[in-house]
Amino acid sequence: MDCPSREKGQYLGDNTIITHAHAYLTGDLRLFRKSLHDFALLASRVCPGMMAVASGSYMQEIADFSFQWPLQLLQYYKLSGDLEFLEQMLPVAENMLHHFAQFRREDGLLACVSDKWNLVDWPETMRDGYEFDLKYPIGEGCHNVLNAFYYGAMNTVADIQEIVHGVKSDSLLTELANVKAAFIRVFYNKETGLFVDAEGSGHSSLHANALPLLFDLVPKDAVQTVVALMRAKRLSCGVYMAYFVLQALAVAGEYELVYELITSDDHHSWRTMVNEGATTCFEVWSKDLKANASLCHPWASAPIPVLIEHIIGIKPTAAGWKQVIFAPRLPESLREVKLTFRIPAGTIIFEYTNEQMKLTVPEGVSVVGKYVNGVQKKKVSINIAERTPSSNTEGAKGVVNWRHP
Numbered sequence: 001m002d003c004p005s006r007e008k009g010q011y012l013g014d015n016t017i018i019t020h021a022h023a024y025l026t027g028d029l030r031l032f033r034k035s036l037h038d039f040a041l042l043a044s045r046v047c048p049g050m051m052a053v054a055s056g057s058y059m060q061e062i063a064d065f066s067f068q069w070p071l072q073l074l075q076y077y078k079l080s081g082d083l084e085f086l087e088q089m090l091p092v093a094e095n096m097l098h099h100f101a102q103f104r105r106e107d108g109l110l111a112c113v114s115d116k117w118n119l120v121d122w123p124e125t126m127r128d129g130y131e132f133d134l135k136y137p138i139g140e141g142c143h144n145v146l147n148a149f150y151y152g153a154m155n156t157v158a159d160i161q162e163i164v165h166g167v168k169s170d171s172l173l174t175e176l177a178n179v180k181a182a183f184i185r186v187f188y189n190k191e192t193g194l195f196v197d198a199e200g201s202g203h204s205s206l207h208a209n210a211l212p213l214l215f216d217l218v219p220k221d222a223v224q225t226v227v228a229l230m231r232a233k234r235l236s237c238g239v240y241m242a243y244f245v246l247q248a249l250a251v252a253g254e255y256e257l258v259y260e261l262i263t264s265d266d267h268h269s270w271r272t273m274v275n276e277g278a279t280t281c282f283e284v285w286s287k288d289l290k291a292n293a294s295l296c297h298p299w300a301s302a303p304i305p306v307l308i309e310h311i312i313g314i315k316p317t318a319a320g321w322k323q324v325i326f327a328p329r330l331p332e333s334l335r336e337v338k339l340t341f342r343i344p345a346g347t348i349i350f351e352y353t354n355e356q357m358k359l360t361v362p363e364g365v366s367v368v369g370k371y372v373n374g375v376q377k378k379k380v381s382i383n384i385a386e387r388t389p390s391s392n393t394e395g396a397k398g399v400v401n402w403r404h405p
Contacts, residue, residue, distance in 0.1 A: 003283070003294035009056030010035055012043070013065035013119070014299040016072055017243045021301035024308055027342025029080050036073055036085075040092040049099035049116065061116035063146055066096055067153035074156050077163070081320020081344065087164050093157045100150065107182035108175060110150050111142040120145045120207060123290050126238035131196075131203035143198035144187045148211035151179050155215065163319075183217055193225035206233040207241060214248035227252050235261055235268040239285060243302035250310040255329040259311055262303045270303060312339060312350060314359070317368060320344050326359055326369040328352075 043051035052062040281300035313327035321343040346362030
């Protein structure tokens with residue numbers, strides 16, 4: 001949960017980042033599963049469109065957060081391989097989308113989602129000048145961030161349907177195509193090659209471009225223009241939205257920029273927290289950015305999964321970590337890495353020192369990937385060898401050695 005001394009509840013949007021980081025830090029997915037279960041059975045009992053807090057009595061609703069529940073559900077399945085739970089939860093995700101259908105315009109986009117707060121980012125000063133009136137209850141109009149999350153949720157539910165039923169719903173696929181076309185038509189400015197914040201707006205915020213990039217809404221010929229905007233704006237957002245900014249840049253293959261932003265000494269950076277004495281993640285980049293800033297907010301833990309999955313380049317390609325992709329993209333400035341984390345089959349160990357990498361995976365886990373350093377663009381030689389099980393690797397076998405030629 002965020003800030004155990006103040007809000008004392010699980011925030012649904014916060015959990016997108018928190019559960020992802022927690023899974024790597026502990027290897028224990030029980031709290032991840034429980035959070036999904038709490039929002040499915042407790043928050044959706046009040047409203048099928050979901051509440052923003054569960055478990056707890058704080059009656060807050062945030063539309064952006066509801067759309068992230070399917071993303072978390074699919075992430076849990078990828079990490080756990082728990083197909084039975086995924087099957088049980090799919091109807092909840094479908095019902096959540098059905099709830100928001102009441103706000104759909106003829107073109108498929110959501111407008112005037114008045115039963116819930118439209119957040120975009122928090123605190124308000126971290127919205128990069130987002131040009132849309134977000135006062136609750138929301139007024140007339142159609143804006144970018146909410147519809148980007150809506151499309152992302154629809155696409156994720158379609159992916160879950162395919163896993164559970166072997167096929168995506170025809171009706172949902174039609175809706176996806178319509179919403180994508182409408183999103184580009186309404187929010188994409190062909191003259192600038194950027195996305196605007198809202199229908200009729202001329203402003204292009206970081207948020208209005210990062211989310212379309214993440215959810216594959218950006219026309220291919222506009223990707224580099226969007227990336228250039230993000231490169232210029234850097235982390236001109238809150239720590240919550242930084243997770244999506246980094247993930248979007250990784251999707252675009254901008255790994256050097258991802259690492260630079262994580263390790264930068266900008267005022268909007270994790271280094272600022274450390275310089276201000278942080279021993280836990282802050283709610284905002286700096287204490288001076290919010291009068292009552294919580295100094296214990298794990299929604300700021302984005303670097304943990306991003307570094308592991310996109311910079312070190314280790315993530316599951318088969319549910320439950322039955323198969324692992326290894327695609328290291330370590331920058332020149334990173335001289336040493338030692339990483340150990342638990343997965344269902346045991347422990348993954350990664351070491352990088354003296355320009356040599358070694359990846360050890362548990363028995364029964366296969367490793368795939370091109371094993372290419374994405375920053376230096378050098379081909380590498382790989383040796384995969386059996387390893388005798390030992391106590392410190394929990395029955396590990398399959399050691400991948402990587403060395404610069």
